[in-house]
Amino acid sequence: MASRQTGLTDVWITDVRAVTALGDLEETWNGLLQGRSAIRKVTHFDTSGLPCHLAASIDNLCPPADGRSRLHPILDRVLAEPLIVPKEPFLITATIKGGIDNLEAIGRGAHADAGDILPSRLPLLVAEKLELDVAPGGFNVNAACASGTIAIARAASFIRSGICDCSVVCCVEPLSLFVYSGFASLRILSSHPCRPFDRHRDGITIGEGGALFVLMNGRTAVEMRCPCHGVIKGWGMTNDAEQIITPARDARGLTDAIRKALACACIDANEIGAVGAHGTGTIHNDASELRAIHEVFPAGTLPVYSIKGSLGHTMGAAGAIEAAIALKALSAGVVPPTIGLQNREQHPEVRVVAQPTSFRGRQMLTMNSGFGGVNCALVLGAHVR
Amino acid sequence: MMEAFITGIGWVTAAGLGRGREGRFSWGEGELPAISRKDIFADPRPHFGRMDRFSKFGLAGVAMALRDAGVESGANQTIGVIASTLRGCNDTDNLYLRTVQEMGAQFASPHLFVFVSGNTFLGEASIAFGLRGPTFLLSEQDLSGRTVLSTAIEMIVTNQSDAMVAGMCDIVPPDSGASNGSVSRQGALFFVLQKGSTKERTYGTLELNKQHLFFEKMPVDDISWLAARLSGR
Numbered sequence: 001m002a003s004r005q006t007g008l009t010d011v012w013i014t015d016v017r018a019v020t021a022l023g024d025l026e027e028t029w030n031g032l033l034q035g036r037s038a039i040r041k042v043t044h045f046d047t048s049g050l051p052c053h054l055a056a057s058i059d060n061l062c063p064p065a066d067g068r069s070r071l072h073p074i075l076d077r078v079l080a081e082p083l084i085v086p087k088e089p090f091l092i093t094a095t096i097k098g099g100i101d102n103l104e105a106i107g108r109g110a111h112a113d114a115g116d117i118l119p120s121r122l123p124l125l126v127a128e129k130l131e132l133d134v135a136p137g138g139f140n141v142n143a144a145c146a147s148g149t150i151a152i153a154r155a156a157s158f159i160r161s162g163i164c165d166c167s168v169v170c171c172v173e174p175l176s177l178f179v180y181s182g183f184a185s186l187r188i189l190s191s192h193p194c195r196p197f198d199r200h201r202d203g204i205t206i207g208e209g210g211a212l213f214v215l216m217n218g219r220t221a222v223e224m225r226c227p228c229h230g231v232i233k234g235w236g237m238t239n240d241a242e243q244i245i246t247p248a249r250d251a252r253g254l255t256d257a258i259r260k261a262l263a264c265a266c267i268d269a270n271e272i273g274a275v276g277a278h279g280t281g282t283i284h285n286d287a288s289e290l291r292a293i294h295e296v297f298p299a300g301t302l303p304v305y306s307i308k309g310s311l312g313h314t315m316g317a318a319g320a321i322e323a324a325i326a327l328k329a330l331s332a333g334v335v336p337p338t339i340g341l342q343n344r345e346q347h348p349e350v351r352v353v354a355q356p357t358s359f360r361g362r363q364m365l366t367m368n369s370g371f372g373g374v375n376c377a378l379v380l381g382a383h384v385r
Numbered sequence: 386m387m388e389a390f391i392t393g394i395g396w397v398t399a400a401g402l403g404r405g406r407e408g409r410f411s412w413g414e415g416e417l418p419a420i421s422r423k424d425i426f427a428d429p430r431p432h433f434g435r436m437d438r439f440s441k442f443g444l445a446g447v448a449m450a451l452r453d454a455g456v457e458s459g460a461n462q463t464i465g466v467i468a469s470t471l472r473g474c475n476d477t478d479n480l481y482l483r484t485v486q487e488m489g490a491q492f493a494s495p496h497l498f499v500f501v502s503g504n505t506f507l508g509e510a511s512i513a514f515g516l517r518g519p520t521f522l523l524s525e526q527d528l529s530g531r532t533v534l535s536t537a538i539e540m541i542v543t544n545q546s547d548a549m550v551a552g553m554c555d556i557v558p559p560d561s562g563a564s565n566g567s568v569s570r571q572g573a574l575f576f577v578l579q580k581g582s583t584k585e586r587t588y589g590t591l592e593l594n595k596q597h598l599f600f601e602k603m604p605v606d607d608i609s610w611l612a613a614r615l616s617g618r
Contacts, residue, residue, distance in 0.1 A: 046490075047490070050491055097478075103478060103479070103482055104482065104485075107483075117478075118473065118524065120470065120473065120526055123525070136527075139524060142503045142504050143504050143520065143522065144505075147521070150521050161539050161542070163593075163595060164596070177490060178481075178482060178485065178501075180490075181490035181493040182495070184493065185493040185495035186495045186498060186499075187495075237518070237519035237545065238518065238519065239466075239507075239508065239517050239519070239520045240517075241511040241515050241517050244499060244512070256517070370504075371499065371504070371508065372504045372505050373511055374504065374508070374521065
């Protein structure tokens with residue numbers, strides 16, 4: 001099946017933003033290409049007694065003094081510029097634990113806004129910050145580490161189905177002791193900066209960040225004279241139905257999610273130019289993901305990368321941040337290096353790249369998996385005039 | 386206009402466990418009942434007793450809905466499961482945090498941490514019943530359930546899943562002081578929606594027009610109204 005021009009019925013990406021430990025989207029992209037890592041010692045909470053002391057935290061992100069969660073300064077950076085959207089866009093947010101740092105603060109006896117704790121309040125917070133009247137029915141997606149990916153998929157699906165003309169997707173996850181100690185207790189945190197797809201990988205490094213996508217149908221985007229940064233072409237969601245924490249060894253769920261996303265995009269596997277992997281750096285995730293990629297793309301020639309060796313695992317925001325980076329990659333025709341990768345897994349044969357690598361093709365695949373057996377894959381397309 | 390058939394309804398509320406073909410839905414009053422493994426599964430499930438309270442109620446609601454629809458074994462379909470919540474696993478968050486703050490971060494409970502991602506019970510349901518379709522939790526202020534049912538219909542019609550279990554699960558922490566009658570709805574209520582159905586198995590057709598939900602042409606503003614209307618007929 002041949003790719004076609006971007007049409008008015010496609011789901012256009014008219015705005016895309018990200019804030020990571022490397023900076024805004026442009027700074028993050030440039031930093032990734034330069035091989036920079038934002039992983040450093042955690043300073044804003046005490047990690048003594050824990051086996052790991054590293055994270056990719058955002059600089060100068062002081063929590064507000066008025067008892068608000070650390071998610072506010074991240075959101076303030078993501079939402080700094082006004083949006084160009086039609087009346088009452090549909091708002092979807094994604095976070096796993098949102099302002100859980102305020103629950104910690106309250107537990108310590110400090111003054112903190114309990115209203116920031118529940119993820120169900122995040123859509124209201126985002127709408128307030130944007131000073132936006134949004135359509136009724138907006139919600140926050142929690143699908144563990146695939147939350148951001150599923151939020152984008154849901155927004156795109158609502159637009160393609162004609163349920164709404166425009167959707168704003170805002171994903172955010174601050175770093176907290178709550179989450180950090182949990183992953184430490186599961187013995188999933190690496191004591192080194194994480195090494196996705198490396199033979200000696202031994203766990204994740206946690207990061208923090210946020211991202212925003214504005215999606216519209218092409219007709220609305222043209223009417224509003226919005227730019228097109230790319231298109232969401234397809235999506236696929238599955239559950240492994242096997243284990244809660246670790247992905248299925250046979251990678252069947254993730255393989256099915258990728259195939260569903262390709263079918264949804266009406267393209268063949270050979271039309272994908274590169275793959276932005278979840279690549280957490282855990283033994284099981286990366287092994288399962290390599291297996292799924294090999295299953296769908298057996299030639300082993302596609303460049304595959306993970307950005308978590310630089311930005312850490314940004315949890316509920318990861319899928320959206322990674323989709324934003326994939327759009328930059330599509331635009332530049334080059335994928336960023338997998339920072340931390342030194343000794344590549346040899347089997348199965350998958351071309352995980354440790355250097356910036358050029359690719360051909362106008363479509364990319366990104367994917368994430370998470371606790372609860374969740375898998376989601378997205379097919380992103382470059383804007384074709 | 387998009388549509389799907391309602392083939393199952395299940396719940397666990399202050400009035401107890403129930404399903405559409407064997408009882409009449411109500412939120413009941415007072416505290417939620419204790420849920421045991423035997424209420425849901427005939428065979429031993431050692432893992433069940435270790436689940437957090439939110440997961441037990443969510444899993445029970447999903448199980449009752451699947452039983453009502455006659456698809457507990459998956460029936461060779463791709464079935465997804467999505468749920469709406471206001472408070473999510475907030476109760477479990479508090480329990481987990483207590484282990485961090487009272488004993489030190491190095492002694493945080495890995496067991497409780499697994500349940501502080503509110504979607505974990507959807508994964509438990511997927512494992513228990515072989516549900517391989519989409520799973521995610523929608524956290525929202527509005528517990529009418531309209532968005533979650535609308536989402537499920539849209540996902541069925543656009544072939545993202547053959548069938549969906551969709552509903553709500555929300556509980557108030559038992560020590561919050563709010564559970565004795567002051568909370569009008571807590572527990573779990575789920576519907577099974579399918580693309581096609583036999584006349585005997587269906588409760589009727591749920592329709593989605595833009596963002597508006599209808600059952601047999603009547604507007605649906607609240608899923609508990611729908612459950613009360615359809616159950617025990």
